[in-house]
Amino acid sequence: MKAVCLHFLDRLSWIGTVVVVVAKENHDLMLNIVQKFDHTKVNVVHGGTTRHRSIFNGLQAFCNTSNSLTPKPKVVVIHDAVRPFVEEDLLLKITLAAKEQGASGAIRPLVSTVIATTSEGYLDHSLERAKYRASEMPQGFLYDVIFQAYQRCSELDFEFGSECLHLALQYCGVNAKLIEGPPTLWKVTYKRDLAAAEAIIKETLSMSACIIAGAEAEATELAKTLQKNLNMMETDVIPCAKESNAEYLSKTRNFIHLSMTGSNFLGVLEMVKHFEDTDHARLYPVVIVWVQLNMAKQSVDSQKTDELTAFRSLASEVIQGNILLYGIQIEHTKVPEQWERSVERLTQITVALIRDRNAALTGQLLHV
Numbered sequence: 001m002k003a004v005c006l007h008f009l010d011r012l013s014w015i016g017t018v019v020v021v022v023a024k025e026n027h028d029l030m031l032n033i034v035q036k037f038d039h040t041k042v043n044v045v046h047g048g049t050t051r052h053r054s055i056f057n058g059l060q061a062f063c064n065t066s067n068s069l070t071p072k073p074k075v076v077v078i079h080d081a082v083r084p085f086v087e088e089d090l091l092l093k094i095t096l097a098a099k100e101q102g103a104s105g106a107i108r109p110l111v112s113t114v115i116a117t118t119s120e121g122y123l124d125h126s127l128e129r130a131k132y133r134a135s136e137m138p139q140g141f142l143y144d145v146i147f148q149a150y151q152r153c154s155e156l157d158f159e160f161g162s163e164c165l166h167l168a169l170q171y172c173g174v175n176a177k178l179i180e181g182p183p184t185l186w187k188v189t190y191k192r193d194l195a196a197a198e199a200i201i202k203e204t205l206s207m208s209a210c211i212i213a214g215a216e217a218e219a220t221e222l223a224k225t226l227q228k229n230l231n232m233m234e235t236d237v238i239p240c241a242k243e244s245n246a247e248y249l250s251k252t253r254n255f256i257h258l259s260m261t262g263s264n265f266l267g268v269l270e271m272v273k274h275f276e277d278t279d280h281a282r283l284y285p286v287v288i289v290w291v292q293l294n295m296a297k298q299s300v301d302s303q304k305t306d307e308l309t310a311f312r313s314l315a316s317e318v319i320q321g322n323i324l325l326y327g328i329q330i331e332h333t334k335v336p337e338q339w340e341r342s343v344e345r346l347t348q349i350t351v352a353l354i355r356d357r358n359a360a361l362t363g364q365l366l367h368v
Helices: 002-010 024-036 051-063 088-101 143-152 155-160 164-172 191-205 217-229 266-278 305-321 336-356
Strands: 018-022 042-046 075-078 103-109 115-117 123-126 133-142 177-180 208-213 234-239 254-260 286-294 323-331 365-367
Touching (some): 018 024, 024 042, 042 051, 051 143, 051 155, 051 164, 075 088, 075 143, 088 103, 088 133, 088 177, 133 143, 133 164, 191 336, 208 217, 217 234, 254 266, 266 305, 286 336, 305 323
Parallel strands (some): 254 286, 286 323, 323 365
């Protein structure tokens, strides 16, 4: 989750420095992630034994005037990696509110009623849910406000406290501006939440696709039909020309390359090389679905063994670089109803490959 948040924050041009606080035993691992993904404005510091001690350690990183990576900011935004789906719009609102008010924080409606219990385990009282909100991250502060609050707070706060906004109010008299956050602020807490987070990432990655069609009229017509069927995605259809493709290859992580049976997959090779050169698949996997349109009704066995072997070999190689390569062959027919069913089946398989991103199916040539 830290890697996802880090990649997102690091690419926001208006954020000057990102300080990542990690446990001492994970320090080298995080440094490797920073180096692998070339995060140039990231500083990694050791965390503490409690939440507040870890945050204070992160704030103190800005006190080191000899480190040009962490100049003292006017506003600091505190966020946690277990909420990986924070949106830039909310971050900006939090930052601007903190700059104006001194402190700000995201809130969400309570989804359950909060109760207090007696020492014997009986109900003492309950809170009126409509009056209260759940405090979420991110939270923003004028740097001097939150740093001073931590300097003044007690050992009890450091050991058992968890709310930064409360420290700003109690020790600096700064009342935070509260901003309603989106449902995506949910917290990855349990193992089952990882599966939900993965599903959200896959769904987000599957919202768009680029269809690259060969010069043949049949391939162009299939591309248009496929685009119409993929109405749940934002799609572009472009010709199979290297100079035309370049501007589109960075817009999405899903590509459908259409060509006629018997033609080689040179266009696919060029795409793979582009992704490797640009590190487009560094954090999230890129999907390439190579669709072959069979006009001659050739049997599977008539395909050149060396071409299939090369395709599988390429898929096995590029998966190491986070590129998932799949193959589909569709038989052309002049019977309208039969062709319509075939294209619909092609659409269903293509959507499934893009959404599932199943590594086990890479290198396979599926048949419609």
